[in-house]
Amino acid sequence: MYALTLTAELNGVTNLRPKDTAESPFWYTFTVQCTSCRETHGKPVAVSRFRESSCSIKTAPKPYAQGEPPKQQSVIEFDCRGLEFTDFSPEGEWLADGIESNTKFEGVELQDGEWYEYDEKAGDEVSIKDLKWEIKRA
Template identity: 70%
Template sequence: MYALTLTAELNGVTNLRPKDTAEDPFWYTFTVQCTSCRETHPNAVSVSRFFTDFNQEMNELSGSRGEANFVWRCKNCKRESSCSIKTTPKPYQQKEPATQQTVIEFDSRGLEFTSFSPEGEWLADGLESGTKFEGIDLGEGEWYDYDEKANDEVSIKEFKWDIKRA
């Protein structure tokens, strides 16, 4: 089992999480490396916990060993690898100082996620006001907005993503 973790400075917001529903799934985007030959896939890959391809079906593993959210055959060594997302996303809570917290857990076989890109829509809640913030884009490296109810600026910055054995 592996965990995608986040450490971030949240100012005025909490419960940072990807917008990830069956109707509007979040695609977790990673760089992938084969654990057998150490070949890195040339393109980033995206994995959804709700479905694994655009036909909304699970990918079958060869030899009828089951299904996974993502199946990949390494072009270098031809080994088949897979990944299944095991948990729902956990909201990142605002803390002082910022602490490393698990966002989501997954089980990967034969592949390793080496980096994560936070592409997609993120959500957060106003820390004191409860204001709902939608459409947060973390791809820029930081995010700023204004909380009308709290009459104050809010931000997410200095975030660091890591992939750890769980």
């Protein structure tokens, strides 16, 4: 069993999580390496917890909570057979909540490694940056 973990600096927002529902599944995109020949596949592989594959996502995504200092937290857990994930790409739509305002942020994109927005209710800028994704044995 493995876990995808995240450490990130969240300013003004919390509960960062992928938009991942049966109606709108999130496709977790990974670089894949064969466990026997150790060859890395040329194209990334995307998996969904709502589709059958040789990798099963065991849990619903856990929201990443804001903290000072940022702490590594598990986002999802998965089990793979015959392949190993070596890198994660946060492609897709993410969600976050304003800490003080409870503003619901949708359409958060993390591919560039950072996200900035203005929280009208809080009257302040919010951001997500310094994302560090890691795949660990659970």
